[in-house]
Amino acid sequence: KQEVTQIPAALSVPEGENLVLNCSFTDSAIYNLQWFRQDPGKGLTSLLLIQSSQREQTSGRLNASLDKSSGRSTLYIAASQPGDSATYLCAGGGSNYKLTFGKGTLLTVNP
Amino acid sequence: NAGVTQTPKFRVLKTGQSMTLLCAQDMNHEYMYWYRQDPGMGLRLIHYSVGEGTTAKGEVPDGYNVSRLKKQNFLLGLESAAPSQTSVYFCASKASGRETQYFGPGTRLLVL
Numbered sequence: 345k346q347e348v349t350q351i352p353a354a355l356s357v358p359e360g361e362n363l364v365l366n367c368s369f370t371d372s373a374i375y376n377l378q379w380f381r382q383d384p385g386k387g388l389t390s391l392l393l394i395q396s397s398q399r400e401q402t403s404g405r406l407n408a409s410l411d412k413s414s415g416r417s418t419l420y421i422a423a424s425q426p427g428d429s430a431t432y433l434c435a436g437g438g439s440n441y442k443l444t445f446g447k448g449t450l451l452t453v454n455p
Numbered sequence: 456n457a458g459v460t461q462t463p464k465f466r467v468l469k470t471g472q473s474m475t476l477l478c479a480q481d482m483n484h485e486y487m488y489w490y491r492q493d494p495g496m497g498l499r500l501i502h503y504s505v506g507e508g509t510t511a512k513g514e515v516p517d518g519y520n521v522s523r524l525k526k527q528n529f530l531l532g533l534e535s536a537a538p539s540q541t542s543v544y545f546c547a548s549k550a551s552g553r554e555t556q557y558f559g560p561g562t563r564l565l566v567l
Contacts, residue, residue, distance in 0.1 A: 348497075376554050387545060388498075388558040395554065433498070440505055441486060441549055442513065443556060445498040 346371040346436050350446035357424055358454050365419040365449045367434035372412045376437040379408050379419050381430045382448070388433065392419070424453045456481050459559035461546050467565045468536045476531040476562050478546030486549040487529040488556065489513075489521065491542040498545065504529055536566045 347370045357363050367377070376395050380388040392401045394410040394417070401408050407420040417434055431450050435443040462477040478487065489501040490513075500513030502521040510521045518540060520532045529548075533540060543563050547556040 378555070380558075387560040388547075390555050390557065393555050435498075437554065440503065440511070441554060441556070442488070442500050442503060443490075443498070443547075444500075444514075445490075447495065447497040 346374070346438055346444040348434060348436050348444050348446040350432075350434055350449050352449060353447065354450040354452075356452040356454065359424060359426060361424050361453075362420070362422050363424055363451070365421070365432050365434075365451070367417040367419070367446055369415050369417070369436045369444075371436070371438075372415055374412065374436040374438060375441060377408070377410050377417045378435045378437060378443065379406075379417075380433040380435065382433060383430050391432075421451075424451075426453045426455050429453050458482065459546055459548055459557050461544075461559040461562050463562060464560070465563045465565075467567065468533075469567055470537060472536050473532070473534050474536065474564075475533075476544055476546075476564075478529040478531070478548075478559060479527055480546075480548040480557075481527065482548060482550065482557070483526070484548035484557075485526075485551040486556075487523065488547045488549075489519075489529065489531045490545045490547065491515065492545060492561075493542050501531065501544075536564075538566045540564065541566045 392408040405422040488503040490498040504523040507526040
């Protein structure tokens with residue numbers, strides 16, 4: 345059974361700082377690794393998806409990496425802004441692309 | 456496109472009552488999923504469908520039933536609600552041949 349863990353559970357940083365969110369998974373036979381953003385009381389917004397054959401994906405100030413052999417993914421956020429404050433979720437995709445989620449990292453970027 | 460929509464947005468039930476949550480998508484997606492999100496537990500998969508007329512169990516299916524009579528709709532039913540089913544329910548859909556799942560805004564359910 346796939347298990348996904350996210351560290352840290354919460355992170356507070358000053359504006360402008362570069363930061364890394366960590367995600368680990370137990371089953372390396374994942375189909376993909378997806379990072380989501382969730383604002384309070386809202387749904388999930390997909391940020392980046394890394395297919396199992398890929399090592400990283402980039403979108404703007406975000407860069408996500410995937411290392412299947414070690415069971416790890418990281419989400420790098422450059423030059424953080426207060427608008428980046430949200431909960432970040434990672435999820436591993438399995439058969440039929442069913443997602444197994446971590447519990448999330450609550451990010452606060454202070455002006 | 457409205458994307459993925461969920462009805463209702465919020466509902467209060469008494470223990471033992473029944474209700475149906477509706478998920479609709481206008482993107483012609485084949486795959487649809489129901490998840491629940493609880494504090495400290497993350498999101499967990501309840502049921503999913505890989506196409507019209509098909510359904511399958513996820514990680515936490517007990518107490519729920521689903522139907523996918525039309526490709527664009529995925530219904531989640533609670534036959535006899537229990538306080539343990541108090542949660543936020545999210546629906547998601549995915550196109551065949553693509554991997555990204557798109558989520559609805561959620562339904563908050565409170566069972567007293």
